[in-house]
Amino acid sequence: MKKLVVKDRSLCQSCLTCEIACSEAFYKNYSDGTSCIKIGNKKDDSLDVKVCNQCGICAKKCPEGAIKENAKGVYIINKKLCTGCMTCVDVCPKGIIAKVEEKPVPSKCIACGICVDACPMGIIEIKEA
Template sequence: MIKYLKLHNDKCVGCLNCTATCSQLYFKEDDPAKARIKILPLALGKYHIVACDQECRRCVIECPTQAITVNARGVVMINKKLCVGCLACVAVCPIGAMFYYPGDPTPFKCVACGACVKTCSADALEIAEKEDSPASKRPFEIAEAVRKKEATT
């Protein structure tokens, strides 16, 4: 199973409570550029919410140091100690949900902690679960395929 932040774009009113909560929690300051969720204003009072879906896991595949892994609840996590700050994960994220703050060494992303859900004024965010998919299993299959086996002789 995969725990993730389910996004309801149609309900979002762009109040930015979520980004404030998130950046306060992880950076101790209110700065949308330091939030692990992004609110993109569209036309006609609509908004598009960006946060990791925890499922595609291309960043897990791409990370050269395996600093990006999947925890027991199916959430993609970054180990700051292992991260070398190359930002390859930022480049491969297809939905732009891997963020970095210019000059800071480590990228950051939504870890489905749910803090923003509690402060959302419009019920646009929800912590949910979903089944594993072929995409979500891929990093493990690739690693298994190449792992060094014991020598045959």
């Protein structure tokens, strides 16, 4: 299985470079809520870096069967089958499936590595399990 892993959250500088790179890859620009990786704060005000662990909850809950696991263990949204119902966005436990009003289909992490390459602190990596 291929997935993103945060090696050391304490090294994150909240520069948002990973968020910006992800958003620009999917949507060609950056705005809040368009990235499939999120940098924010927990309830105790400590830093949180949320990445997709390819748990598959979105696929299990998709009423159209539009999200399928590929051979590398990455869940991919089939844009032809997706109706834009937003169930995947609502059920994602990390809140990191992005949906932009102008686009009919949400975006989820496909473990492409763009955020890994963009992070100046090198705290994100792709793991093959």
